[in-house]
Amino acid sequence: MPEPLEPIVLPANQPPQFYRGGAAIAALRGDEAREYGPEDWIASTTTRFAGGPDGLTRLPDGRWLAEAVTADPRGWLGDAHLRRFGDSTALLVKLLDAGQRLPVHFHPDDRFARSHFDSHFGKTEAWIVVGTSGDEPTVYTGFRETTPAATVRDWVRDQDAPSMLEALNAVPVAAGDTVVIPAGLPHAIGGGVFVVELQQPTDFSLTMEWRDFLDSPEKGHLGLGFDTALQVLDTSGWDEQRLASIIRRSGDPAGPTPAGHTPADHAASDPAVAELLAPLADGFFRADRLRPSAAPSSAVTLTPGFTVLVAIDGAGTLTSERGSTPIVRGDTVVVPYGAGAPELSGDVTVLRCRPPA
Missing domain, CATH: 2.60.120.10 (Jelly Rolls)
Incomplete structure (x- = not known):
């Protein structure tokens, strides 16, 4: 392996x-x-x-x-x-x-x-x-x-x-x-x-x-x-x-709502993850805002895949099989597919940017 x-x-x-x-x-x-x-x-x-x-x-x-x-x-x-x-x-x-x-x-x-x-x-x-x-x-x-x-x-x-x-x-x-x-x-x-x-x-x-x-x-x-x-x-x-x-617009705290959901449903299902872009972007890239402190577990588990993270506020930790990486406001991080499913925790706000699904 x-x-x-x-x-x-x-x-x-x-x-x-x-x-x-x-x-x-x-x-x-x-x-x-x-x-x-x-x-x-x-x-x-x-x-x-x-x-x-x-x-x-x-x-x-x-x-x-x-x-x-x-x-x-x-x-x-x-x-x-x-x-x-x-x-x-x-x-x-x-x-x-x-x-x-x-x-x-x-x-x-x-x-x-x-x-x-x-x-x-x-x-x-x-x-x-x-x-x-x-x-x-x-x-x-x-x-x-x-x-x-x-x-x-x-x-x-x-x-x-x-x-x-x-x-x-x-x-x-x-x-x-x-x-x-x-x-x-x-x-x-x-x-x-x-x-x-x-x-x-x-x-x-x-x-x-x-x-x-x-x-x-x-x-x-x-x-x-x-x-x-x-x-x-x-x-x-x-x-x-x-x-x-x-x-x-930024007025909806849950971000844009997926098809078939109301804004309240979206916020209640995962308050720590807010999708940010209009559906027209789906064939080109994906972006969401992660706030692990808002999750019931105080953490967000990332889906495996090539990912770019931009920390825009606060401080937290990204934990993978290889150990823990501190992440603070201003950090930019690349996450390879081979990092598995790292867990983001802490009082940090991160923009997650990915290629299309």
């Missing part, structure tokens, strides 16, 4: 970015802030689009996580995962602290990514808001009204940023809110919004508003040309009803 693997507490992994931010990440982790360290790529086997090692997670023992997974895919991912996704973790998790508004951009879907980037994965993503600053923390999601493709092409050609931004839904957010961003949906994150982001494991961002952010339009369309890139843009209108299918 192979020796069980163990959960691993990860160091920060902040590849250089073009936009400002990082103070909220530093505050969460207890580190020194960097002006251009707005993203921390957690348990990443994904490189930046430009190539090279930027983006990859290095484990405390010096190995790249990608190398460790390739060397023992069954131990890290499990047989069921391997049958569906091969030796890809099928997930990238980030801390993202927008120190300024991000540009208006969108991402390719799986079919477009296969055709143009030779990738099994596009880039659907989701945000879990963990903190905000400023008077009006806002994210921007989807066009308010169906917009002619020719109009969008004109905005991109002229770099008419005010028109692009005005055309989007401006959505106020608070800590605990979640937003799923389907591939193709135009979006931006406003300054002062701090999120845990789950996404498919790629770095494909098609940036309509490239001026004042990127060095060239080529970096905006990733070498495809905007005529090609814009083919995957969702230009349809997103009214309040459609937005409700991707946004969940």
Whole structure:
């Protein structure tokens, strides 16, 4: 029998970015802030689009996580995962602290990514808001009204940023809110919004508003040309009803309710585990909030599988066959399939991020 693997507490992994931010990440982790360290790529086997090692997670023992997974895919991912996704973790998790508004951009879907980037994965993503600053923390999601493709092409050609931004839904957010961003949906994150982001494991961002952010339009369309890139843009209108299918608010303490349950049923069945994302995310990733102190046993047992944990408050312990791992606010932890079913205990709040079931 192979020796069980163990959960691993990860160091920060902040590849250089073009936009400002990082103070909220530093505050969460207890580190020194960097002006251009707005993203921390957690348990990443994904490189930046430009190539090279930027983006990859290095484990405390010096190995790249990608190398460790390739060397023992069954131990890290499990047989069921391997049958569906091969030796890809099928997930990238980030801390993202927008120190300024991000540009208006969108991402390719799986079919477009296969055709143009030779990738099994596009880039659907989701945000879990963990903190905000400023008077009006806002994210921007989807066009308010169906917009002619020719109009969008004109905005991109002229770099008419005010028109692009005005055309989007401006959505106020608070800590605990979640937003799923389907591939193709135009979006931006406003300054002062701090999120845990789950996404498919790629770095494909098609940036309509490239001026004042990127060095060239080529970096905006990733070498495809905007005529090609814009083919995957969702230009349809997103009214309040459609937005409700991707946004969940923090007002329900039990989180979004599974089909067939009332909120009261959900809260009573497991007050320590709250599902966070709208159902549209189910085919791409899963996220829930764990509060073991709310469980009758004061502990939550994790399901075996590749898992990323982000501790956002308090302190606790993660106990597996290999022993106990302290986990405190700001820690990020990768849990391999081969760690079995660790038990999380203590007065700690943790976001659990996983690939699709």
